[in-house]
Amino acid sequence: MSETTGGGAARRRPRATGLGYVLRKVLGSVLTLLFVAVFNFFLFQILPGDPAKAFAPKGRNSDPEALAALRRQYGSGLSLWEKFTRYVDRMVHLDFGVSYTQHAEVTKVIGERLWPTVLLSGTALLLAAGIGVWIGARSGWRHGSRFDRSSSSIAVTAYSMPEWWLGLILIFAFASPGGLDIFPLTGMRDSRSTLPEWLDVAWHMVLPVASLAVVYIAEYSLIMRSSILDERYSEYLTVARAKGLRDDVVLRRHALPNALLPSVTLFLMSVGFIVSGAITVETIFSWPGLGLLTSEALRGPDVPLLQGVFIVFSAGVILMNLVADLVYPLLDPRVRRS
């Protein structure tokens, strides 16, 4: 890494262009987020019928007063434009309304569930990025070797696998009386556990993280492999070898930093893919995060909650895309110069 960034740093462009670039990218992301918000509004607006009736508690609990309150809160009877301005006003104040199934403000519910998802997906992501880069670099460097053939074949298989199905198998194998009953079945912590809290949470995390990580490792190693293949016959590698460097050093110090560049962006941009993993894997492991919240919101359906979750997930992806755009020029001096 040091060689490439060192060379670029000496010729760094004036800050001003950098600032313009950053502003342009941030503005683009804000626009995208606005689009998602408007899209979100119209998507749920086309739901037919009286939303208050559809989402009010059914049967004996439904009293007319509560129904009227729901209608007021939902804005039935207002024109589309009035509803839209109300929606925009609420979005600006980060108010997504009240969830019907959780009986609390959507913002608060989402806030409580955000951290477990970040913990779970983040851990799986970091693990997968590390292992995936290692496997991908090794198999791309020794293109056609036995390691390459077997690891690519396993990676394509894992990549073709729904992560939640892998989770079901792991539950059967490691958390059921039929297999090895060593890991907890569901949840994030056990109140009866004698372990310190962080260890208990880590223990609960093993299976869900494993089911997510296997699929991400597959994706990342395939990305890394193909970008190493792109670099393999570059002239600078011939030069490095001609200098008499060991093969291992050529890979680690010369090929890897260059091959990592496109991978970093792809890693950050694959967050959309991670969101779907979080939803399904959290559902089967009852991990109390945003993913489980999404599948809970499906019962009903709890529209305010679904809207809120939709916005939060999209915002997460937009943010990671922005980070990818902003980080890339820092990593690659060639982009910075152009």
Next chain:
Amino acid sequence: MTTVAWTRRRFAVSAFWRSFRADREGLIGLISLLVIAVIALAAPLLASATELSPTKATGPVLAAPSLEYPFGTDDSGRSVLLLVIWGSRVSLLVGLAATLISMVIGTVVGVAAGHFGGAGGFLTRFAGGTLNRLTEWFLVIPYLPLAIALMVVAIRYNLPLVLAVIIVIGITSWPSTARLVRAQTLAIEGRPYIERAKVLGAGHWHQMTRHVLPNVMPLVLANTTLTVSIAILAETTLSFLGLGSGDSISWGTIISSARNHVAMSNGQWWWFLFPGIAVVVVVRAFNMCGRALERILDPRLKERS
């Protein structure tokens, strides 16, 4: 079309087939797909539909795999093997039909964005730019939350569920195709023969359909094969979340019912293992074909191997 053009095309196709045949991974994928397609089409011959009705099933309840029931039976005594065979029909139908929708939208938007965005007056450039922006916007929306939201709407409108799943997956997966097609369109429009066509008075429609589209199609084909695998995974995931094909049997609904009966903890591994293996085999076969097509059609990949 002149005969010269057709002869040239026939040559191109046979050259393409020669390189595909030489690609071991692609050939294995293609053969697996053919076998699976035959099984899916022959499902009514292998098993009558009555054996799949939960009330008319004759087998023992929740039996482990045996000679008579190689994949075991489910909670109402149906053979999991028969369920998996019948399930392939819905899974493949949804996968292929959704891909068709996604491919058509993606190609139309991509070619139009590339063609109109590149040159011309203010209005055409504006239209191209708007399409491009729209593609980028849809690209960032994570597909599963979007598909969930759309399914909720479709269910409210009482759409037939299989149709709803097809449409929803189709309209959630077009942006990546559109981006790819747009990039390819821009590359093609820079070539001199487009200039020649323009000088000879070719209109937008002629340029797009006669010159751009034939050159974009091979890439779309490779992309399509990969999209089918994504669509099948999406169908399985939606069915698993209880949003899928409803009463009809698909691989996702079999696994979903196994999970609802806590088959993992009760040791009934065959109930969810075999349908999942079916998903992996089919998706992997499509991925293998797609990767082979990419290798053949992307000259950049060909040079380095």
